[in-house]
Amino acid sequence: MRPWNFSAGPSALPLEVLQQAAAEMTDWHGCGMSVMEMSHRGKQFMQIAQEAQADLRELLAVPDDYSVMFMQGGATAENAILPLNLMGRGGALKADYVLSGIWSNKSHKEAQRYGDAAVAASSGAAAVIDGVTQDPWTWFPEPEQWRIRADAAYLHLCGNETIGGVEFATWPDMATLGVPNVPLVVDASSHFLSRPIDFSKAALVYAGAQKNAGPAGVTMVLARRDLIGHALPACPSAFDYANVDGANSMFNTPPTYAMYIAGLVFKWIKRQGGVAALEKANIAKSQALYAYLDGSDFYLARVHPKVRSRMNAPFFLRDESLNGEFLAQAESAGLMQLKGHKSVGGMRASIYNALPMEGVQALISFMQEFERRHG
Numbered sequence: 008m009r010p011w012n013f014s015a016g017p018s019a020l021p022l023e024v025l026q027q028a029a030a031e032m033t034d035w036h037g038c039g040m041s042v043m044e045m046s047h048r049g050k051q052f053m054q055i056a057q058e059a060q061a062d063l064r065e066l067l068a069v070p071d072d073y074s075v076m077f078m079q080g081g082a083t084a085e086n087a088i089l090p091l092n093l094m095g096r097g098g099a100l101k102a103d104y105v106l107s108g109i110w111s112n113k114s115h116k117e118a119q120r121y122g123d124a125a126v127a128a129s130s131g132a133a134a135v136i137d138g139v140t141q142d143p144w145t146w147f148p149e150p151e152q153w154r155i156r157a158d159a160a161y162l163h164l165c166g167n168e169t170i171g172g173v174e175f176a177t178w179p180d181m182a183t184l185g186v187p188n189v190p191l192v193v194d195a196s197s198h199f200l201s202r203p204i205d206f207s208k209a210a211l212v213y214a215g216a217q218k219n220a221g222p223a224g225v226t227m228v229l230a231r232r233d234l235i236g237h238a239l240p241a242c243p244s245a246f247d248y249a250n251v252d253g254a255n256s257m258f259n260t261p262p263t264y265a266m267y268i269a270g271l272v273f274k275w276i277k278r279q280g281g282v283a284a285l286e287k288a289n290i291a292k293s294q295a296l297y298a299y300l301d302g303s304d305f306y307l308a309r310v311h312p313k314v315r316s317r318m319n320a321p322f323f324l325r326d327e328s329l330n331g332e333f334l335a336q337a338e339s340a341g342l343m344q345l346k347g348h349k350s351v352g353g354m355r356a357s358i359y360n361a362l363p364m365e366g367v368q369a370l371i372s373f374m375q376e377f378e379r380r381h382g
């Protein structure tokens with residue numbers, strides 16, 4: 008059996024997907040070529056790309072007036088591509104950002120290169136919530152308190168802070184917040200396809216593939232079409248949504264192999280019963296893990312329960328001198344890549360779609376046993 012892989016990204020892919028890719032590696036569907044070796048404009052790859060796009064549309068029920076684009080550069084490049092495409096809309100060169108952890112801070116910093124990127128809200132200070140003091144970046148600011156400028160070209164938030172383990176998934180309705188003309192933009196990189204997306208709330212969603220949807224190298228951008236066509240003159244032509252959308256993600260050579268693998272993941276998700284079925288499994292998996300952490304005096308989860316991520320669970324040993332031993336023994340037990348991000352410390356279990364309940368249970372059993380021996 009393969010070990011359980013808790014990597015935050017690039018992360019575990021479904022074994023079935025890897026096996027199918029292996030079987031098709033040198034000869035895709037009898038055409039005598041690997042997917043890596045075929046023209047992106049040939050009939051074989053056109054079929055792969057069209058199916059991937061159609062499957063993604065179906066899985067997320069993407070409305071017809073949204074474009075589904077496959078781009079390159081990861082979410083980090085998208086942090087620049089986004090303001091380059093949207094900030095000029097309306098002419099104010101303004102955008103507002105909700106800061107909830109490392110990734111949203113990076114997005115905000117990048118946008119400042121292109122215009123007036125302001126902070127609408129931040130969880131970067133400690134806060135008392137329900138009588139409990141929460142550390143910075145372990146809670147989420149209530150939408151009613153966000154300061155959104157009516158002439159902002161968009162409001163940006165990170166749906167799931169991969170490093171801090173903070174997930175904010177009940178996205179607000181911008182009209183209810185009093186700014187119906189400000190589109191909501193979400194970096195959904197690390198919870199993409201783990202739950203449905205409400206497109207009545209989000210005007211643009213982007214996600215690098217390597218957390219939950221495929222290998223590194225392809226970024227999915229789902230954008231309402233009225234947001235396309237406003238790029239600043241400085242926007243590179245390969246990153247202009249109008250060019251990418253206009254050429255159906257074939258403006259230049261797309262990341263063909265990464266798209267092919269992502270397409271296999273989409274088909275795997277369909278076989279699992281779709282995104283709703285995976286959401287159910289993800290709720291069960293994360294609840295099992297957090298319930299165990301909350302019931303233990305040996306471990307500690309610091310994120311406020313209302314915004315705990317279903318995908319990335321940071322946790323701590325109360326006696327941090329045991330960290331090294333914990334990680335070494337976990338690895339011997341076949342539980343890989345549990346070390347927390349250096350900025351947070353402790354441990355982090357990333358339990359994406361491809362990590363089944365069985366893997367979560369293996370982790371909990373190991374943690375119980377470790378606690379029994381050291382507690």
Ligand SMILES: *Cc1c(COP(=O)(O)O)cnc(C)c1O
Binds near residue numbers: 080168169194215218
């Ligand atoms: C991983 C991640 C990124 C950065 O992705 P790259 O592919 O390294 O550019 C950005 N945002 C979130 C939420 C992420 O999880």
